[in-house]
Amino acid sequence: MAAAVATVAVPATAAATAARTAPTTVPASGVTARSRQPRATGTLFIGTYTSSGGPGIGLASYDTGTGTITGTGTLQGVGDPSYLAVHPDGGTLYAVNERQDGGVTAIALGENGDHTVLGTRGTGGSSPCHLSVHPGGRWLLSANYGSGNVAVHPIETSGALGERTDLVTHTEPAPGPGQNGPHAHQIVTSPDGAHVLAVDLGTDSVHTYRLDETAGTLTRVSYARLPAGAGPRHLVFHPSGRFAYLANELNNTIAVCAYDPGTGALTPGDPLPTGAGGAGDSFPSQPVITGDGAFVFLANRGHNSLSRFAVEDDGAGLRLLDTVPVGGDYPRQLALSPDGTLLFAANQRSNAVSVFHVDQDSGELAAAGDPFASPVAVCVLPL
Numbered sequence: 001m002a003a004a005v006a007t008v009a010v011p012a013t014a015a016a017t018a019a020r021t022a023p024t025t026v027p028a029s030g031v032t033a034r035s036r037q038p039r040a041t042g043t044l045f046i047g048t049y050t051s052s053g054g055p056g057i058g059l060a061s062y063d064t065g066t067g068t069i070t071g072t073g074t075l076q077g078v079g080d081p082s083y084l085a086v087h088p089d090g091g092t093l094y095a096v097n098e099r100q101d102g103g104v105t106a107i108a109l110g111e112n113g114d115h116t117v118l119g120t121r122g123t124g125g126s127s128p129c130h131l132s133v134h135p136g137g138r139w140l141l142s143a144n145y146g147s148g149n150v151a152v153h154p155i156e157t158s159g160a161l162g163e164r165t166d167l168v169t170h171t172e173p174a175p176g177p178g179q180n181g182p183h184a185h186q187i188v189t190s191p192d193g194a195h196v197l198a199v200d201l202g203t204d205s206v207h208t209y210r211l212d213e214t215a216g217t218l219t220r221v222s223y224a225r226l227p228a229g230a231g232p233r234h235l236v237f238h239p240s241g242r243f244a245y246l247a248n249e250l251n252n253t254i255a256v257c258a259y260d261p262g263t264g265a266l267t268p269g270d271p272l273p274t275g276a277g278g279a280g281d282s283f284p285s286q287p288v289i290t291g292d293g294a295f296v297f298l299a300n301r302g303h304n305s306l307s308r309f310a311v312e313d314d315g316a317g318l319r320l321l322d323t324v325p326v327g328g329d330y331p332r333q334l335a336l337s338p339d340g341t342l343l344f345a346a347n348q349r350s351n352a353v354s355v356f357h358v359d360q361d362s363g364e365l366a367a368a369g370d371p372f373a374s375p376v377a378v379c380v381l382p383l
Contacts, residue, residue, distance in 0.1 A: 039064050042337060045093060046346065046353065047084045047379030054376035057081050057095060059113055062382065067342050067355040067368030077117050078105050083130050083333075084381045088137045092118070092159030093381075095131075096142060102128040104142050104153060106161050118160040123151040124167040130186045130234075134193070139165075139216055141187045143198060148182025150198045150209075152216045165216030168209070176204040176250075177229045186234045191241035195221070195264035201231045201249060206257075208264035224266040227251070234286045239293040243315035247284040247298060252276065254287065254298055254309070256318055275323045276303035288334045288343070295363030299331035299345055306331070306345065306356070308363055321363070327354040327371050332378045342368065346377040353377050 042062050048054025056076040062069045081095035090109070097103035102123040108116045125144025132141050133155070140153045140161060149169035154162035170182035183202030189211075190197065196209040196218060204226040209218040226232050231250025235257065238244065244257045246268060253271035260267075276282035282303035289296050293315060298307040305323040312319055328347025335344045336358070343356040343365060352371035359366070 043383040044069060044344075045084050045381040045383075046374050046377050047081045047095065047333075047381070048374075048376045049080050049082055049098070049378060050078075051080055051099070052376050054080075054378075057084070057093075057107075058374050058377070059115075060372070060374075062337075062342070062355070064337065064339065064342070067357060069353060069355065069372035071372075071374075072113055075107065075115055075117075078107070078120075079103075081105070081379075083128075083379050085132050086381065086383060087133055087155070087159060088135065090383070092155075094133065094140055094161075096123075096128040098127050098129055098145075100126050100146070102126050102142075102144050102146070104128065104131055104140060104151075104161060106155075106159055108159055118158065121153055121161045121164060124164055125149045125151065130184075132188050134189055134196070134211060134213075136193070136213060138213065139211065141189070141196060141211075143184035143187040145183050145185055145201075148184050148200065148202055150184050150187050150218065152211070152218060154216055166218050168218050168220070170198070170200050170203055170205070170207060173203050173205055173223070173225055175202050176231065179203070185232070188235070188237075190259065190261065190264070191237050191239065192261050194261060197235070197244075197264075197266065199232050199235055199246070201233055204228055204230050204232060206232060206235070206246070206266050206268075208266060210264070222263065222265045224257070224268055226255070226268055227271065230255075230271065233284065236287045236289050236296070238289065238311065238315040239291065240315050245287050245289065245296050245309075245318065247287050249283045249285070251279045252282050252284060252300075253279075254284065254296075254307075254318065256316060258316070272318055273320065274298060274300055274303075274307050275320045276300035276305055276307060285332050286334050288336055290336070290358070290363065291340050297334060297343060297363075297365070299326065299334045301330045301332065304329055304331065306334075306343075306365060308365065310363070324365050327367055328352045333380060335380050335382055337382045342382070344380040344382055346374075346380045347371065348376060348378050351375045351377060353380050
């Protein structure tokens with residue numbers, strides 16, 4: 001795999017080399033295992049923009065066989081919950097509050113939809129658009145798009161959030177063409193739990209950190225630069241933990257990135273076409289990968305399609321197989337069901353969630369009926 005850009009190392013500090021609690025290995029964000037026991041019904045949460053007409057967090061169930069979604073209500077009282085994540089123990093849901101005065105909210109999940117909002121903590125930045133729970137379950141990580149920084153909050157035993165323990169702003173490299181500064185778009189933990197990676201669209205870069213699991217602070221160890229104007233948005237790791245696949249929103253590409261688990265260094269390869277036209281025609285949003293690492297799916301806004309890639313060379317290569325219509329307008333986010341047999345797409349502008357059956361051998365996608373109507377659907381989380 002040809003390296004298109006260099007990885008910039010950051011000197012280590014005492015905090016970076018201090019002993020840390022041994023991480024718990026869990027599937028990376030966007031990776032879904034295929035070996036879980038089948039269930040007749042799954043739970044679905046839908047993130048929205050309440051400031052644009054969304055009702056709150058949509059509550060629904062889905063038939064794991066047919067993919068049919070049934071609405072069960074709305075959780076109100078959470079402003080602009082545009083991205084959602086669940087605690088590893090399944091007991092708490094977390095939502096960003098994508099507003100100028102950014103926040104993150106914790107919701108205790110009760111039986112029969114009896115959910116309780118535990119409270120909101122400020123992120124210290126503006127317009128948080130992504131969050132994830134560190135595999136150990138003790139820290140919540142969030143990315144502030146507007147202010148270009150990433151935050152850390154402790155998670156209490158109840159699932160509620162404590163006061164922020166760190167806030168790191170991306171001050172380098174310089175902003176990309178047409179950008180007014182950094183725009184952190186995603187923050188995830190590597191599959192082995194050793195590093196935290198933050199994707200920054202505004203500076204065409206991906207930053208690697210070590211998380212001090214006692215203090216809840218981040219120490220940057222390196223950053224990778226993408227071609228100017230690429231606009232990296234979201235990445236997903238291969239199950240091996242040696243490669244990641246990075247969607248570039250502005251130049252309409254996806255890149256295979258080599259990842260060194262020992263150092264945390266990410267090395268992007270040459271950008272690959274998405275099959276959804278050229279730059280300016282479509283804007284990739286999120287890649288997801290099957291649990292066996294065989295296929296990657298990518299949502300394309302503008303082209304309103306889903307790209308299907310075969311993963312080759314033990315993760316080092318992607319080969320475009322096809323694109324299929326998403327059945328909606330502006331697919332902002334994708335998610336696979338826990339057993340990997342269904343793919344969900346949140347279509348922001350057509351106010352709907354599309355569902356597809358995933359062929360377990362070929363990765364081919366087949367629409368599972370008509371899309372489910374859901375106002376301003378921008379995130380979907382199937383459990």
